[in-house]
Amino acid sequence: MRSSLTPPARSISPIAKNSDFFISKLSTLGAWLLALLWITPLLYAMWAAFHPSEFATKLVLDAPLTFANFISAWEAAPFASYFLNTIILVAGILCMQLIVCTLAAYSFARYEFPGKNILFSLVLIQLMVMPEILIVRNYQTLTQLGLVDTLFGIGLPYFASAFAIFLLRQTFKTIPKELVEAAVMEGASQMQILRHVYIPLAKPVYLAFALVSVSYHWNNFLWPLVVSNSVGSRPLTVGLQVFSSTDQGIDWSIITAATLLTSGPLLIGFMIFQRQFVQSFMRAGIK
Amino acid sequence: MHHHIVRNVYAYLLLLPAFVFLVGFTHYPAIATLLDSFMSTPRAGRAATFVGMQNYQDMLADPTFWKSVVNNFWFALATIPVSIALSIGMALWVNDKIAGRSFLRMAYFLPTVLPMIAVANIWIFFYTPGYGLINQILQALGFPSQNWLGDPNLVLGSVIVVAIWKEAGFFMIFYLAALQSLSPSYKEAAQIEGASAWYFFRRIQWPLLMPTTIFVLVNALINAFRMVDHIIVMTKGGPDNASSLILFYLYEVGFKFWDQGYASVLTVVLLVILAVVGLLQFFILDRRTHY
Numbered sequence: 264m265r266s267s268l269t270p271p272a273r274s275i276s277p278i279a280k281n282s283d284f285f286i287s288k289l290s291t292l293g294a295w296l297l298a299l300l301w302i303t304p305l306l307y308a309m310w311a312a313f314h315p316s317e318f319a320t321k322l323v324l325d326a327p328l329t330f331a332n333f334i335s336a337w338e339a340a341p342f343a344s345y346f347l348n349t350i351i352l353v354a355g356i357l358c359m360q361l362i363v364c365t366l367a368a369y370s371f372a373r374y375e376f377p378g379k380n381i382l383f384s385l386v387l388i389q390l391m392v393m394p395e396i397l398i399v400r401n402y403q404t405l406t407q408l409g410l411v412d413t414l415f416g417i418g419l420p421y422f423a424s425a426f427a428i429f430l431l432r433q434t435f436k437t438i439p440k441e442l443v444e445a446a447v448m449e450g451a452s453q454m455q456i457l458r459h460v461y462i463p464l465a466k467p468v469y470l471a472f473a474l475v476s477v478s479y480h481w482n483n484f485l486w487p488l489v490v491s492n493s494v495g496s497r498p499l500t501v502g503l504q505v506f507s508s509t510d511q512g513i514d515w516s517i518i519t520a521a522t523l524l525t526s527g528p529l530l531i532g533f534m535i536f537q538r539q540f541v542q543s544f545m546r547a548g549i550k
Numbered sequence: 551m552h553h554h555i556v557r558n559v560y561a562y563l564l565l566l567p568a569f570v571f572l573v574g575f576t577h578y579p580a581i582a583t584l585l586d587s588f589m590s591t592p593r594a595g596r597a598a599t600f601v602g603m604q605n606y607q608d609m610l611a612d613p614t615f616w617k618s619v620v621n622n623f624w625f626a627l628a629t630i631p632v633s634i635a636l637s638i639g640m641a642l643w644v645n646d647k648i649a650g651r652s653f654l655r656m657a658y659f660l661p662t663v664l665p666m667i668a669v670a671n672i673w674i675f676f677y678t679p680g681y682g683l684i685n686q687i688l689q690a691l692g693f694p695s696q697n698w699l700g701d702p703n704l705v706l707g708s709v710i711v712v713a714i715w716k717e718a719g720f721f722m723i724f725y726l727a728a729l730q731s732l733s734p735s736y737k738e739a740a741q742i743e744g745a746s747a748w749y750f751f752r753r754i755q756w757p758l759l760m761p762t763t764i765f766v767l768v769n770a771l772i773n774a775f776r777m778v779d780h781i782i783v784m785t786k787g788g789p790d791n792a793s794s795l796i797l798f799y800l801y802e803v804g805f806k807f808w809d810q811g812y813a814s815v816l817t818v819v820l821l822v823i824l825a826v827v828g829l830l831q832f833f834i835l836d837r838r839t840h841y
Contacts, residue, residue: 400586
């Protein structure tokens, strides 16, 4: 196509090889420097959280280790309630999403009906217009329903996820027709086909979506901040914000300890399931 | 025929729960917001009345609105290309046989799993005047200490850095997935031909990654108008609105000043921006990537 496709350096001279080697070393160094830069915030948080506060801003290698910051943080705010709220919220949203979105995806993947394409486009709109954008109006809706300051109210706008419907529909569509026909021949009902043919074959996608959903809602902040205004409904992120913005005096050790507490379970889970985590994010992205 | 109708009804019934929530929290509020934007804010004992374009005129005359728009423009213009470039670099590194690649992959991806609100607290410390980490390093190198979050000229750049740090690793995943799906024969052919790594990237990988880049670009664009957690925690839009973004300002107007009519107009602005992003994706960019 273009003559430049065959560069001249065909026979590799020792000098060229040396410079290649040098470039590749330099590139590795760059990769490592960037990685170190990227985890500096976490490394710092660990340093400050596990050492007495006089060492929070200076690196002294023989500084004594301590758990006191975690204990003070835990006692300074109702983190136990916040944890419980977050767990209920994240689990509740995931359960509802799995049920609601599986049914919708099954309908889109298996049936032909009038208005199917229009309805599917209406679903996809939510990929662009996330509930965060519509906070003002959605807050009014919650007020009308009497659900302000409840965990149910925080979760409600997320029960139908366009992302999940899209992901599951794509997966369901790849399931071989023969399997479905065989199930029909054996007299399986529509629901039995969904339960025994579609869902088992989509397990990896369910895992992928579950990880994405859990990490998204564990970290979600703006909508819960708006809706919750008491300990009973505050998830961890909002609790942490309330904790670190009230007059603590700026004790970095306690704030970093609280920060690690809130992200701890997700962080530990990520360390253990690193491979699955990255792979499921990839799967969620390419489908 | 009867059987046909039963099947259709069944299909609609399966969709019903999802549509109750979708209509209730996406379609209905979007339309209701548009209508609200022509109404005044209801106050105690006074219902909302039709005010025509009044809210829009107020918005156009509001310097804070324009400040937020300009900030958001720079925020998008800086975060999108930098985080995409970084994420491609990360993906190329991690996709290669590089020493410690699983550590590198973890390090790059880590910010994605951490709550923005939690890491924002750590970044506040990095940016603290005097003894904050960045200033300690600057002073050790003989530079003057800066008030990163308190100086109107520096604050937007400071929150942009945090945003890039947060999302680059997320975009890396999509590039990594795309790179792994490329046939290894391209690389072999390039090696036989003696093509340099840069040449191989520019002429082979970059064009083949185009669909991924479009996907990431759209996500990055949406993110640029959606990321406000760190603004709320780190700067509250200040000093002097120097780090206010559109969604942040919407949050302030809606939930600090409780001005529903004006907040609706701001929501409409965001909806229009997102609609443009969506149309851009479907009608222009999509076409260019399908050869």
